[in-house]
Amino acid sequence: MLDHTELKNKLRAISDANAAHHVLDILESNLRRMGATHILVTGLPMPNRPIDNLVHRFRWPDQRNDGIESTSLSANDSALMLGLASNRARLWTITDGDAQHSEILAAAGAGSEMVIVPVTELHPFQAFVYAAGPSLQAGNLELSGLEALSAGVFARLRELGIISGQRPGALSTRERRVLELTAFGKTAGEIAEVLDISQRTVHAHLQNASVKLNASNKTHTVVEALRYGQIRV
Template structure:
């Protein structure tokens, strides 16, 4: 990811974080993800599959009205393969990653009908916040950018949106105090300039294994899913600068 791309994600995350209401948050988030082809999104807690009123767990809804009504009236929630996978993983995944061959009849109907409503491609980003049940951010569109950079950016923006919503409703935020050490900050700073772990090891006269260990610790402290996310979080918290 180039410096320009990192700055772009950082500015979008900042814009989302500055929202004052949930509606402003999801409006900002929706506007940001349109650049990747996503035109609909839903942020919701994940109650059990047999929950009668799962809609009461929704935090923000920007699904097309017609699709939301169809999804709800047909009882698709309890058969949604994306929901099932979100309960089993903390890793983001694309809808296309779901094994279509393994889908049962009702699950296949859910995905097929979503496509009929213009939601052919999507991404799910399972998130976890302290003292809360699992939450997922789902975004979809007709044709979306599924490149690694787009996926990393979506994860950063999704976490920013949920963090803003948690702040607004007065629940625990996603981000702990980072407490980065001097060496961790130094390595993250070099990473932000595009240096590889090997290049950083040569610059700092330390082993590549040590660099990777520091980056692993940095990601944990910043609650980052990947190195790009760690760089964006480091910039947002003024731990580093470009």
């Protein structure tokens, strides 16, 4: 378990690191010490967008294939959606049912424990740290320390120019504003008046946002915008 002094030292080391792999090595070392055999550090893509350029570390041996490391990660893997279920780090026990619906979880193996750490400080960018292993252990103090480390890692990656606050397919500033007002119950006419635009333009922004979020209606669009960190209410 990281004590306060160790955590401060690691955060200082992250802040002083001048290369992305050094930053990620510090995080990986801590995860290994917790018992992690599988590690994924990634940003979350917008719907229907590839994940490749958002993955920063993928050490994920496939237990079904003699421990050979997985080389590809699907943006549609259901395990990635687990990170959206909470804004705090949490522990998840992988079940047979989970493994049937996710290549990531199947590769880690049913019965393994998995830590999921959402990084929320880079809004509207979303990032996550996943770590799994049959002997992984993490109590509340470990999870809190891991949240701080993960936030520090992504903050440093942004400072180094490795990531930006935007993702391909993200909503525009005006699309976000229209959806925020929609989420608060404003009608198209009221939104048009607040933003000094026509109702036709309001509907156009809603339609564009719906397409980007792969949503089926206005309510679904608002829900998906919330899930993908595009708006806050």
